[in-house]
Amino acid sequence: MDIMQTSDSSHHGIVENSPYRTPYGRHVESGNLGGSWYFSRKEIEENSLSRKDGIDLKKESYLRKSYCTFLQDFGMRLKVPQVTIATAIVFCHRFFLRQSHAKNDRLTIATVCMFLAGKVEETPRPLKDVVLISYEIIHKKDPAAVARIKQKGGL
Known part of the structure; x- marks a missing residue:
């Protein structure tokens, strides 16, 4: 065979x-x-577009940790299984292997990754809910911002 x-x-x-x-x-x-x-770690570090755009290893590590923390909180608020959260994290890591942190907002990318992970893992959430909860987390220090998005977007 x-x-x-x-x-x-x-x-x-x-x-x-x-x-x-x-x-x-x-x-x-x-x-x-x-x-x-x-x-390998070496391949990732040597080929990082973020590094080429002036983001050092320490800052890039912080950015990765921050979107992972964001996704964990986001997934819990969306009430999705841990496997969906893990898939979203992997999607983010894969995205930032090929793209620079300097040119892409990590929380916007993380939000998209969570939406797609929900579909892939067959635990989808309505786009309206994904956007609203993401916005609430991102703007948690500004309660008026949450009220504005609910009012403006009809969410």
Whole structure:
């Protein structure tokens, strides 16, 4: 019986010896991470677009921790299972492997990741609820802001 080895990337359509291609030959704009799903700490740190945009390792670690904390609180308020929260965190980590923290608001990306994780894990929440709860957490020090979004958006 012929079993395909995990090192055989031909079944993924990956162009051999090209660190700038992902599955199906699409170009990667973010360094040399290629199409692999697994990266060493060294690979992540050396290819970080955030680092290239002037964000140091300590700041990037803080930003990652902050969106993880946000997602945990967010998921609990949405009453989704822990697996959905974990999926949202993985989605965020994967996004920021390819994109810079300097060019993307981490809480907006985290909100989108939670919405998508709900769909993937079959625990969806209405977009209205996702946006409202995210906004409440982000603006928790400004109660008037929550009242404004409820009034303006008809939420």
